Amino acid sequence: MRFIPAGSFQMGADNWYPEEKPARRVRVDAFWIDETPVTNAAFAAFIDATGYVTLAEIAPDCRDYPGLLPELAQPGSAVFEMSAGPVDFAAPDWWEFRIGANWRAPLGPGSSIKGIEDHPVVHIAYADAEAFAAWAGKALPTEAEWEFAARGGLDGADYAWGDELAPGGQFMANYWQGDFPRDNQLDDGYLRTSPARTYACNGHGLYDMIGNVWEWTADWYAQPKIERKPKGACCIPANPRGGTRGGSFDKRALARIPRKVMKGGSHLCAENYCQRYRPAARYAQPIDTTTSHVGFRCVVRSAR
Template structure:
């Protein structure tokens, strides 16, 4: 068994999961993401209201000066989802109302995450040695995993993938991308490309190889939290109700690239027309009308919500924060959290994840080379944190 045992295990489970498609409607509206997160267990919070107990008045105006590095997102209604999308989990489009909140103007950078780890001594999931128990339920006999394969690492792009194998996999399974990823020993946020890489020249790039749980720990330290999926989409749209991109409906206004994505046929040919092969420094492209950078492309961003493809059929219209539990029909036994915004790996012939309505999901205990996060804060949470 090779050092890719972890990724291979997940790929096997995924292949089985495709054959088991039984979506059960969520029975309740989920759990409240209210912060400070440190005051509750983010893995086991109490069931909460989605807004029925709130005042009917929507918080629109900014109540006091903006916290450093954040921008105000005024409360209001917008159309969440996209009925014209080929992705079924973006349907139905529905009107949602959220209260106003602050959001980080950029994705959390390596410099900011470094400050967090130096202040707390925190060690990310990718830096820790995996335990056999973490694979219970994924494979029949966890004792068969060789000790030498239980090594720290994370998911990276495999530039040496077998093209014929990928072409065949595309015909057989929606999980064909597993053939172009690899579990790279030693890859983590400090060494994004593996043991021979560093953060030199990347301190202003978004931090990657951070799991959902890593992101939550950063949020605790910063006195903030992860955005709900509804908050994220509201912020991404920049005040527009139905635009495709954070800046409008035209992907390249005036012939200019507005986001860091894959240009060319994925995964074979990246023409690098936007000037970047991997992550780009934050603020490399113009912000949307709210003043938010990189809400399209660069890296995927973790959201608070559990993922379900059918959640929009049951979602409340006021401040929704996701279903009570996750269900991914492609990998039914593996819990997932929502990711938004697309990344430098998204292309027009692949995930098209850089649209405002696009949804993705990931295991909360796993990071990757193209996923990061940003934080939010409401006025009420600001007051609680100040006490």
Template sequence: MKNRFSILGLGILLVTLINCKSETKEKKNLETHTVKENITSVDEKHIIIVNQPNGLNTPEGMVWVSGATFKQGAVVSDEMAMDHEKPALSVLVDGFFMDATEVTNKQFAEFVKATGYITIAERGIDWEELKKQVPPGTPKPHDSILQPGALTFKKSKSPVVDLYDFSQWWNWTIGANWQHPNGPKSTIKGKENYPVVQIAYEDALAYCEWANRRLPTEAEWELASRAGSYGTIYNWGNDVSVLSEMANTWEGDFPVNNSKDDGFELRAPVKSYPANAYGLYDMAGNVWEWTSDWYNANYYKEMNGQNTVLINPMGANSPFTPNNPLAKEKVIKGGSFLCSDSYCASYRVSSRMGSSMDSSLEHTGFRTVASVDMLIK
């Protein structure tokens, strides 16, 4: 397996150089409920699992997310909503189980111990693979740069920051990986209950396969975050004044100063903030979380034009990022400790971002889900 390296990483790297599913099981004896509202024009026979099926126990560390019809995407009152979050889509999603927290360092370490898995950030970079993602004629970086590593955050030393220039706060760091998330001298010892980061999409999928889980779709993730409360900007409501009590985000002038009003400057241990109504922690802030959907900037607009309710949508058929057309990106949700109201405010429920599948970053992790059919034996 090769480390293909990310477009974002390459961009920062070049600046540096210049400057110096499986077979479905039968669903027997399970109590299901039909959602009748607003589905006549879609499929009158569709059965959606709302309540947890009788006889099916909740897997350890997970909670039940009730199926529902809801509006996926930005609410009308959200003045910070971006174009790729709207217009909101009418969707119908089955119930499922979801990890109560992001996958932790302890859990990922157990997976690595059991399988011997080596993450993307721990592998050498193959220039022949990397060339497929960059503009023709891009010079090969020095061999010393093509060593295993990942992107780490650094505060800007300048009070004047171009927020379109990611290289001002992201640094390609040799030796950074899930065990050394801030660089080779950092460690996760004593931080077993922190979310694992520096996880590329392939790494998350490998963990899911081992754990008999999968990544959530964007629709599932958003349904879980809302926890039965629809029409609000945040998963706790519309009151942004309580942000520091509810989530780990960046408070202050990003990326220069962080007041740490929420108690943390970087990552926080899981369960440091209140759970939502379903018992899910960190559905806003702390670290971004992978979903299984392709990131396509036009997805909401294109699907809205179909004028129908989407049943268990799985996102766009193909990726599309206007300013990065060569990369294949997946949707990440939830925001992170770097999200600021002066920059992206991505702790909003509908907020979404695309991340290259081979990107390993200090602020990106994941949590898993399990469909009912995955647990029926």
């Protein structure tokens, strides 16, 4: 883990997506954070020690999902597959619910984590991340902690390394190159996840804070409040948190399932779609939804 001293920073951004507004000054207490996302090897150690079963390995209860076809009420998870032609971004077709897909079989039956033990673990639900953190004696970061750490000391910069996506043509993170979702030019050599220390660390010595996999935070999703800018250091909000749980399973609107904030973007973020490979970027993820591009890392809140 790396130690992050207490400090203040500009959280959010005004020049990208609406959910990141407004840019505001906040401060956080000191904490430790994992150098990398939790890897397949680390998660396997947790499973071996506890016998824990992840959400993707458990068949959903049809009573919780009105309208779910019985044949789909089986253990599985969403796996990305490249589109063959033009797509309607309003109705994405690049996700396939694949029966048998989970953290140990990331592409479904017949796949495994052999040879990718040092890649971030994926197909992780929020409860799975919480269970690992509790076992490890850690916790999930708040959105503010995560963003402060991701910035690496570069206050207000667009990216974790500055204001240029690929300075001097150098790739700084694992993201999509080409026309998403049908043409990945693989300029960085990776179609899916990459080893957790493939790219240079940020100013805090942290790897993969941007791209590779989205990462869960402990905060419930809410739109940031627009408040007056503080006039002094004493007025800067300390250790801000997200919204309340809200939402519920609803027969008329499954979109109301509670959501947590995810940060960092993933290998599926692209210049033509979802430019969320930035510290300020955020996404509302249903707590029961697992995919092939969602992982996590942990923190410990204590002084050096």
